[in-house]
Amino acid sequence: xxxxxxxxxxxxxxxxxxxxxxxxxxxxxxxxxxxxxxxxxxxxxxxxxxxxxxxxxxxxxxxxxxxxxxxxxxxxxxxxxxxxxxxxxxxxxxxxxxxxxxxxxxxxxxxxxxxxxxxxxxxxxxxxxxxxxxxxxxxxxxxxxxxxxxxxxxxxxxxxxxxxxxxxxxxxxxxxxxxxxxxxxxxxxxxxxxxxxxxxxxxxxxxxxxxxxxxxxxxxxxxxxxxxxxxxxxxxxxxxxxxxxxxxxxxxxxxxxxxxxxxxxxxxxxxxxxxxxxxxxxxxxxxxxxxxxxxxxxxxxxxxxxxxxxxxxxxxxxxxxxxxxxxxxxxxxxxxxxxxxxxxxxxxxxxxxxxxxxxxxxxxxxxxxx
Numbered sequence: 381x382x383x384x385x386x387x388x389x390x391x392x393x394x395x396x397x398x399x400x401x402x403x404x405x406x407x408x409x410x411x412x413x414x415x416x417x418x419x420x421x422x423x424x425x426x427x428x429x430x431x432x433x434x435x436x437x438x439x440x441x442x443x444x445x446x447x448x449x450x451x452x453x454x455x456x457x458x459x460x461x462x463x464x465x466x467x468x469x470x471x472x473x474x475x476x477x478x479x480x481x482x483x484x485x486x487x488x489x490x491x492x493x494x495x496x497x498x499x500x501x502x503x504x505x506x507x508x509x510x511x512x513x514x515x516x517x518x519x520x521x522x523x524x525x526x527x528x529x530x531x532x533x534x535x536x537x538x539x540x541x542x543x544x545x546x547x548x549x550x551x552x553x554x555x556x557x558x559x560x561x562x563x564x565x566x567x568x569x570x571x572x573x574x575x576x577x578x579x580x581x582x583x584x585x586x587x588x589x590x591x592x593x594x595x596x597x598x599x600x601x602x603x604x605x606x607x608x609x610x611x612x613x614x615x616x617x618x619x620x621x622x623x624x625x626x627x628x629x630x631x632x633x634x635x636x637x638x639x640x641x642x643x644x645x646x647x648x649x650x651x652x653x654x655x656x657x658x659x660x661x662x663x664x665x666x667x668x669x670x671x672x673x674x675x676x677x678x679x680x681x682x683x684x685x686x687x688x689x690x691x692x693x694x695x696x697x698x699x700x701x702x703x704x705x706x707x708x709x710x711x712x713x714x715x716x717x718x719x720x721x722x723x724x725x726x727x728x729x730x731x732x733x734x735x736x737x738x739x740x741x742x743x744x745x746x747x748x749x750x
Contacts, residue, residue: 381416381418382416382417382418382733382734383413383414383415383416383417384408384411384412384413384414384415384417384441384475384477385413385414386417387417387420387443387477387734388407388408388413388477390724390727390728391443391477391479391482392588393537393588393589393727394483394486394488394489394720394723394724394727395479395482395483395485395486395489396482396486396513396586396587396588397482397588398482398587398588399481399482399485399486399509399513399619400480400481400482400485401481401485404447404480404481404482405447405449405450405478405480406447406478406479406480406481406482407477407478408475408476408477409447409448409449409476409477409478410448410466410469410470410474410475410476411441411469411474411475411476412475415440415441415473415475416440417440417441417475417734418440418734418735419437419438419439419440419734419735419737420439420440420441420442420443420734420735420736420737421433421434421437421439421441421442421443421737421738421739422442422443422444422716422717422720422721422736422737422738422739423442423443423444423445423717423738423739423741423742424444424445424446424710424713424714424716424717424739424742425444425445425446425742426442426444426446426448426465426476427741427742428461428464428465428468429741429742430442430444430739430741430742431465431468431469431474432741433739433740433741434474434739435468435472435474437737439474439737440474440475441474441475441476441477442474442475442476442477443476443477443478443479443720443736444476444477444478444479444716445478445479445480445483445490445713445716446478446480447478447480448462448465448466448476448478449462479716479720481621483716483719483720484621484666484667485505485509485619485620485621486619487618487619488723489619489719490666490713490715490716490719491505491621491622491623491664491665491666492623493715493718493719493722494623494664494666494712494715495623495625495662495664497643497715498639498640498643498662498664498685499627499628499639500623500625500626500627500662500664501625501626501627501628502625502626503623503624503625504616504617504618504623504624504625505617505618505619505620505621505622505623505624506620506621506622506623506624506663506665506672506675506676506679507620507621507622507672507675508616508617508619508620509617509619509620509621513586513587513588513617513619514584514585514586514587514612514613514615515584515585515586515587515590515610515611515612515613516582516583516584516585516609516610516611516613517533517538517582517583517584517585517590517593517594517597517608517609517610518580518581518582518608518609518610518611519533519581519597519601519606519607519608519609520553520555520578520579520580520581520606520607521578521579521581521601521603521606522566522567522576522577522578522579522602523552523577523578523579525600525601525602526550526579526581528600529581529596529597529600529601530546530548530550530581530583531546532596532597532599532600533548533581533583533585533593533596533597534546534548534583535596536589536592536593536595536596537585537586537589537592537593538583538584538585538589538593539583539584539585540584540586541584547583547584548581548582548583549581549582549583550579550580550581550582551579551580552577552578552579552580553577553578553579553580554575554576554577554578555575555576555577555578555607556573556574556575556576557573557574557576558571558572558573558574559571559572559574563604564604565603565604566602566603566604567602584613587612590610594608594610621665621672622663622664622665622669622672622675622676623663623664623665624661624662624663624664624676624679624681625661625662626660626661626662627659627660627661627662630658630659630660631658631659631660632655632656632657632658632659633651633653633654633655633656633657633658633659633683633703633705634655634656636659636662636683636705637649637651637655637705640685640705640707644707644711644712644714644715645711645714646707646708646710646711646712646745647708647711647744647745647748647749648708648749649705649706649707649708650689650694650704650705650706651703651704651705651706652694652697652698652702652703652704652705653683653697653702653703653704654703657682657703658682659682659683659703660682661679661680661681661682661683662681662682662683662684662685663675663676663679663681663683663684663685664684664685664686664712665684665685665686665712666686666687666712666713666715667686667687667688667709667712667713668686668687668688668709669684669686669687669688669689670686670688670689670690670693672684672686673686673689673693673696673697676702677696677700677702681702682702682703683702683703683704683705684697684702684703684704684705685705685707685712686705686706686707686712687706687707687708687709687710687711687712687713688706688708688709689704689706708745709745710744710745710746711745717736717738717739718738720736721736721738724736
């Protein structure tokens with residue numbers, strides 16, 4: 381039986397929890413880690429309509445992009461909208477997981493997904509999440525055990541480089557040790573020097589996967605005390621907020637806006653710039669992206685796409701010759717369900733994985749433009 385704990389672990393592989401912003405509230409907000417999690421409703425927000433939709437579909441719980449609880453609760457008033465929603469979840473024994481800024485910032489997260497859907501190439505984050513999230517794990521192992529340990533490390537998350545899996549470097553050498561009097565060596569005798577043909581096995585790993593990888597090594601390694609090195613790598617950040625990339629061929633601002641309209645189906649868009657202007661270099665941020673406007677300017681983008689942009693954001697863009705496209709908060713994040721469904725389908729077979737249902741209760745921004 382699939383449990384909430386397994387769902388949390390799966391999300392961590394796609395969008396590591398430690399990527400979340402310090403102010404954010406992500407993870408399990410309601411429920412227990414051992415609850416069943418076979419049937420899950422996915423939405424952008426956990427609105428009352430979504431909760432009732434999930435109950436009618438007989439789900440075990442919910443995954444949304446936006447948290448339900450943002451600030452610590454001093455009291456739980458069941459007559460408030462938040463209190464009523466929490467009461468409904470608890471009475472129905474339903475769990476609730478929020479996957480917010482960790483999904484925004486992940487290497488293959490929501491911003492990357494939107495950029496790829498719009499046809500952008502050569503993508504990098506607008507704001508990198510740091511260069512210390514990748515490590516190199518080195519282990520010294522008897523030659524006959526190298527293949528099994530490499531497979532175990534790969535299954536735990538090591539050796540992933542882009543579209544390549546189980547990437548590793550191996551070199552032969554000789555290991556030397558002298559077991560203590562109370563040791564129980566796999567090979568050799570206590571108090572006697574031993575030389576063993578060994579393989580130096582190296583694989584890259586995400587920092588979030590290290591506990592699983594180290595556990596996999598120790599459970600498959602024949603030595604009592606395997607020699608393991610973990611070295612942080614200084615690399616170009618692949619995770620972070622927003623994305624900037626290039627279109628394969630220039631488009632006019634009008635044509636690119638129509639492309640956004642087709643992909644996101646916003647209820648309306650606000651555009652700043654000449655519709656006939658040529659666009660090639662595009663920056664974007666899903667959701668509310670006003671705080672990244674400065675980075676879009678510094679990156680010399682032709683256009684910045686986001687939501688919730690303000691009056692002064694449009695003035696700043698005009699002053700600096702930056703085209704601006706506000707497609708709305710909901711519209712730029714409505715793809716959250718498609719993104720999560722795509723990643724979960726890679727982690728499980730259809731028979732073994734959870735059944736993810738995409739909510740249809742709310743299909744627009746929480747306002748109308750007259």
